[in-house]
Amino acid sequence: MASILFLVIAAIGLATALGTVLSRNLVRAGLYLVAFFFAIACLFVLLEAEFLAAIQVLVYIGAVAILLMFGIMLTRDTLGDDTTAIPVGWMIPGLFGGLCVFTVLAVGINNSIAPSGWTPWSGTTSRPSIIKQESDPEPAWVAERREAVNDMGRVIGVELMTRYVVAFELAGLLLTAALVGAIALAHRADSAPKPPRSVEQAAGSGPGADPPSEAGEPVASSLSP
Amino acid sequence: MNNDIPLNWFLYFAAASFAIGLVGVMLRRNAIAVLMAIEIILNAANVNLVAFWRYGTPAPGSGPLPGVILAILVITVAAAEVAVGIGLILLCYRRWRVADVDRYDTMSG
Amino acid sequence: MQLVELNFQTWLRWALWLVVGFAVVFPGIVAYMVWLERKVAARFQDRIGPNRVGPLGLLQPIADAIKLITKENIVPRSADRVVHLLAPILVLTSAFLVMAVVPFGVGLVPVDLPSGLVYLIAVSSMSPLGIFLAGWSSRNKYSLLGAMRAVAQLVSYEVPQILATIPVVLWAGSLSLVTIFDRQLEFGWYVFSPPGLLAFATFLIAGVAEVNRTPFDLPEAESEIIAGYHTEYTGMRFGLFFLAEYLSVFGISCVTTVLFLGGGTPIPFLEFPVDLLGGSTASLALVNLILLAVFLLKVLFFIFVMFWIRATLPRMRVDRLMNFAWKYLVPLSILNVFFAGIWYEMVIRPGGLTFANWLRGTLVTGVLVVAAVYLTFLLNRKLVESKPIDADWPSVAPATESAR
Numbered sequence: 167m168a169s170i171l172f173l174v175i176a177a178i179g180l181a182t183a184l185g186t187v188l189s190r191n192l193v194r195a196g197l198y199l200v201a202f203f204f205a206i207a208c209l210f211v212l213l214e215a216e217f218l219a220a221i222q223v224l225v226y227i228g229a230v231a232i233l234l235m236f237g238i239m240l241t242r243d244t245l246g247d248d249t250t251a252i253p254v255g256w257m258i259p260g261l262f263g264g265l266c267v268f269t270v271l272a273v274g275i276n277n278s279i280a281p282s283g284w285t286p287w288s289g290t291t292s293r294p295s296i297i298k299q300e301s302d303p304e305p306a307w308v309a310e311r312r313e314a315v316n317d318m319g320r321v322i323g324v325e326l327m328t329r330y331v332v333a334f335e336l337a338g339l340l341l342t343a344a345l346v347g348a349i350a351l352a353h354r355a356d357s358a359p360k361p362p363r364s365v366e367q368a369a370g371s372g373p374g375a376d377p378p379s380e381a382g383e384p385v386a387s388s389l390s391p
Numbered sequence: 392m393n394n395d396i397p398l399n400w401f402l403y404f405a406a407a408s409f410a411i412g413l414v415g416v417m418l419r420r421n422a423i424a425v426l427m428a429i430e431i432i433l434n435a436a437n438v439n440l441v442a443f444w445r446y447g448t449p450a451p452g453s454g455p456l457p458g459v460i461l462a463i464l465v466i467t468v469a470a471a472e473v474a475v476g477i478g479l480i481l482l483c484y485r486r487w488r489v490a491d492v493d494r495y496d497t498m499s500g
Numbered sequence: 501m502q503l504v505e506l507n508f509q510t511w512l513r514w515a516l517w518l519v520v521g522f523a524v525v526f527p528g529i530v531a532y533m534v535w536l537e538r539k540v541a542a543r544f545q546d547r548i549g550p551n552r553v554g555p556l557g558l559l560q561p562i563a564d565a566i567k568l569i570t571k572e573n574i575v576p577r578s579a580d581r582v583v584h585l586l587a588p589i590l591v592l593t594s595a596f597l598v599m600a601v602v603p604f605g606v607g608l609v610p611v612d613l614p615s616g617l618v619y620l621i622a623v624s625s626m627s628p629l630g631i632f633l634a635g636w637s638s639r640n641k642y643s644l645l646g647a648m649r650a651v652a653q654l655v656s657y658e659v660p661q662i663l664a665t666i667p668v669v670l671w672a673g674s675l676s677l678v679t680i681f682d683r684q685l686e687f688g689w690y691v692f693s694p695p696g697l698l699a700f701a702t703f704l705i706a707g708v709a710e711v712n713r714t715p716f717d718l719p720e721a722e723s724e725i726i727a728g729y730h731t732e733y734t735g736m737r738f739g740l741f742f743l744a745e746y747l748s749v750f751g752i753s754c755v756t757t758v759l760f761l762g763g764g765t766p767i768p769f770l771e772f773p774v775d776l777l778g779g780s781t782a783s784l785a786l787v788n789l790i791l792l793a794v795f796l797l798k799v800l801f802f803i804f805v806m807f808w809i810r811a812t813l814p815r816m817r818v819d820r821l822m823n824f825a826w827k828y829l830v831p832l833s834i835l836n837v838f839f840a841g842i843w844y845e846m847v848i849r850p851g852g853l854t855f856a857n858w859l860r861g862t863l864v865t866g867v868l869v870v871a872a873v874y875l876t877f878l879l880n881r882k883l884v885e886s887k888p889i890d891a892d893w894p895s896v897a898p899a900t901e902s903a904r
Contacts, residue, residue, distance in 0.1 A: 172396045176404045183408050183431050187415035192423060193583060193636065199427050200629065206434045209404075212396070213445045215459050220618040222437075225466050228625025228658075230430065230473050232651060235632055237423050237477040239644075241490035252418045264414035271406035275399050292395035293446050307449050314455035319615045319675040321456055322463070329454050337467045344471035351478035 172212060179205035190251050192238045200231050217318040401442035408435035422480045422490045426473060433469045437462045517610045522596060530746040531561035537746075537807050544811035568742075571735035576639055579732065583637040588733065588740035590630030595744045597623040598751035603681045604795055605764055605788035616677040617669060620755060621662055624710065627748075628654040631729050634741075638732035646728025649718060649818050654710060656825040661706035663833035664699040667840030668759050671696075671848055677758055684762035687848055691760040694862060694869040695839040700760040702833050704802075707752040709825070711745060714810040718818050753802035754795075761798055764791030827880050835872045839865050 182205060185198035203226040210219035252260070294308070314321040326334045408431055415428025444458020454460075480490060487494050535550070535557065542549030550557030575584055601616040603609040613619050628651045635647020668690055669675055672683040690696040709716040718728075730741045757763060816824070847861040 168396050169400075172400060176400070179404065180407055180411070183411040186427050186431060187411055187419065187424075191580075192421065193580065193633075195424060195427060197583065197586070197633075199430065202431060203434065206438060209401070209438055210441060213401075213441050215441055215445070215462075216613065217615040217618060218441065218459055218462055220615055220622040221463060221466060224618065224622035224625050225470050226430070226434075227629060228622065229655075230470055232629055232632060232655070233473055233477055234423060234427060235629070235636070236648075236651075237426075237480060239636065240481060241423060241484045253420075256418050260414050260418040263417065264410045267413055268406055268410040271409065272403060275402045275406065292397070294448070307451075307455070310455040311449070317614055317674070318456070318459070319618065320673075322459065325454055325456050325460055330460050333460070333464055337464055340468065341471050344475050348474045348478040351475070351482055 168212065172209075175205050175208045175212070179209070188252070193235070196231060196234050196238060199234070200227055203227050203231065214315050215318065217322065398442060398446040401438060401446075405435045405439040405442070408432075408438070420491050420493055422483070422492050422495075423477075425492060426476050426480075430469060430473065433465060437465055440465070514610075521610065522599070526596070526599060526747060526750070527743065529750060530743055531565065533746050533750065533803060534564065534742075535561050536803070537810075540804065540807040541811045544808070565739070568739035569736050573735045573737060574732075576732050578639045580637045583633050584732075585737065587630045587634035587637060588730075588737055588744065590633065591627045592740050592744040592747070594623050594626040594630065595747040595751060598748070599754065601677050602751075602754045602758055603678050603763055605791040606784065608788055608792065609678055612678050613676060615675045617665055617675045617680075620677075621658070621665075624748075625658060627744075634733070635729035638729070640732055643729050643731045646731070650712065650729055653712075653716060653718070653818070653821060653825075656822055657706045657709035657716075657829075660702050660825060660829035660833045661710060663830065663837065664703040664706065665759060666833075666837050667695050667699045667843075670837070670840050670844055677755075681758055681763040685765060688858070689760065689762040689765075693843055693847070693858075694866040695836050695843050696760065698832065698836050698869050698873070699840070700756070702829055702836070703759070704756060704805075706825075706829065707756060708806060708809065709821070711748040711752055713745075713749065713806055715813040715816045716821055718815055718821065749803060749806055750799065753799045753806070756802055757795060757798045764793075764795035764798075766790065766794045828876055832872060832876055836869070839868050839872070842868070 179202055182198045182202040186195045186202060189195040189198060203222060207219040207222045210216065210222060412428045412431030412435060415431065416425055419425050419428060440458045440462045444456070444462075449455070449457065483495050484490050538560070539549040539557070550560040553559045553563045575581055598620060600610045601613055601619055603612075631650045631654070632647050635643040635645075635650070638644075668680060671687065671690060672680040674680065674683075684690060691700045730738055733741060843861050843865050846864060847857045850857060
């Protein structure tokens with residue numbers, strides 16, 4: 167039952183990843199990407215990390231996908247002119263390159279040499295059980311892991327504040343730097359946005375509020391169909 | 392427990408997604424499409440991490456959730472990267488009028 | 501494997517929830533919410549509202565549904581047809597998925613997730629994507645503007661909404677809505693405490709903004725932007741947006757009730773006896789009936805409050821709306837987390853809710869909350885005085901500059 171579910175979700179995931187990479191229309195590519203994120207979230211649920219699945223949907227679909235859509239809209243060449251299509255001459259070498267990478271990884275997965283004492287990965291056919299058995303004494307990590315899987319939010323909070331606090335703080339610092347950097351990049355060096363001169367310009371400039379420089383005209387004209 | 396999903400199915404899926412994403416990064420010329428392919432690669436790596444976390448024996452002293460925490464940090468970094476990447480692409484678009492990575496070449500030669 | 505046991509009982513439960521709940525009950529509730537809104541708005545405006553179709557106009561939603569279904573679906577010629585259809589489906593899916601974790605009574609919850617609150621936030625963050633796709637695929641300048649404003653508003657108001665749920669999580673000790681419901685039986689409703697009250701107010705305001713209701717309905721207002729992102733939607737596709745909006749109102753009311761008002765428990769500070777007639781099935785059914793009735797009454801109250809606000813308040817301008825979110829609600833929510841910690845230390849940690857505890861906690865945190873609200877408003881006014889809020893639109897001269 168779980169295997170069939172995994173095969174369906176994996177097939178959907180691979181198909182949507184291919185759709186993202188091969189699609190000419192960028193908005194369609196973005197939608198395929200959203201479906202791919204959803205398939206990955208389903209895989210996380212299969213791996214018993216549903217908190218991570220919720221975070222995946224929240225961050226990727228709720229924020230990154232919207233940001234990519236805004237980016238597509240503001241760099242407006244979506245209906246398949248030269249930049250969005252893959253050049254025909256590149257397709258066979260690209261496919262060959264992708265197959266080579268996949269083959270190398272697959273051979274690595276299949277013939278992995280394990281450190282002594284551990285089973286190779288290809289031999290792991292089922293996950294370690296963390297269901298409570300009264301009969302034999304379980305290793306210490308099983309109890310910890312069972313508690314973690316049952317109440318993952320709380321355990322992640324504890325872990326992030328005790329064992330991984332440095333990584334957590336550095337991630338916060340990184341996010342702050344990214345926030346400041348993104349605002350600094352998008353900010354125009356000249357004055358604050360001037361009021362739009364006409365409805366056409368207002369509609370053409372969108373949320374970025376381009377000042378009516380020479381950049382205003384092509385952006386406004388690209389909106390008319 | 393007998394009809395559980397073998398580990399290497401997850402690993403094959405992650406490897407295939409990684410390869411598809413890599414092909415996307417190499418072949419696509421639109422900068423936003425390259426960002427999308429990078430996101431595919433990062434998600435494949437995340438699946439790999441969480442699969443190994445669930446199926447493997449933990450190292451002593453690493454706690455109950457090393458794989459999941461690392462996956463959360465990867466998601467965080469990916470989100471920050473997309474934000475800054477979109478900012479950079481917008482700047483390049485303002486300068487060159489297209490979002491084509493082949494035209495962003497004033498540092499070459 | 502730790503997944504849910506997929507035996508016949510689980511399938512039956514899920515099938516019952518899907519068929520009875522999600523396919524019949526919730527759309528029925530939404531249809532009669534539309535009727536209630538029209539009647540309530542009419543009474544506020546000193547008129548009667550629909551009273552032709554059936555007694556008291558009760559068949560009006562059915563007439564509306566028939567009209568919407570039989571209308572022609574017009575799609576603009578240059579619109580992207582697939583995306584045009586997909587957008588309302590995304591928004592509707594997100595609205596339905598919110599209802600999947602709400603505990604309507606003891607054991608009456610479709611899915612009990614251990615990380616239910618994060619799931620709620622995740623699915624409600626899918627609707628901005630649907631709205632943006634709706635505006636984009638219509639190939640209409642006004643739709644695109646409306647969609648971008650809607651996305652900006654929704655994404656901005658998600659932050660105070662999430663921050664306002666943090667006190668609740670702190671006090672309940674878990675992210676699962678069922679646990680939050682249970683804890684309020686022991687510690688009283690979370691709204692009866694100053695940080696809880698502030699969190700409740702913030703969550704309600706942010707929730708009203710999240711469902712695009714007045715006063716935050718600039719993206720879809722007919723006098724502003726010709727209905728914004730659903731300008732180009734007709735017939736049942738518009739019906740899907742309509743259904744999604746009212747379902748979101750219902751969803752937000754349900755979540756507010758569970759988080760802050762203790763779900764269906766009728767009396768705030770007493771523990772509700774779940775095994776009233778001995779723990780038999782009949783007693784459970786009776787208890788659930790009472791809990792469900794009280795829950796629906798509370799939800800109806802919140803829905804009425806949202807209709808009341810719509811009939812009373814004017815619409816906010818988009819920059820003032822964003823201002824309010826980022827400069828007023830976010831600092832208040834962050835400070836509120838700190839006050840919630842103080843409440844936790846004073847009331848919940850020393851072992852439960854006694855009157856002395858509650859009084860002490862209310863005095864201390866009440867002073868802090870009032871001071872925080874006053875300071876936020878004061879500091880914002882001081883900051884605003886240095887730069888008039890209309891400075892970006894010099895054609896609309898503010899009163900202070902007209903003297904120069």
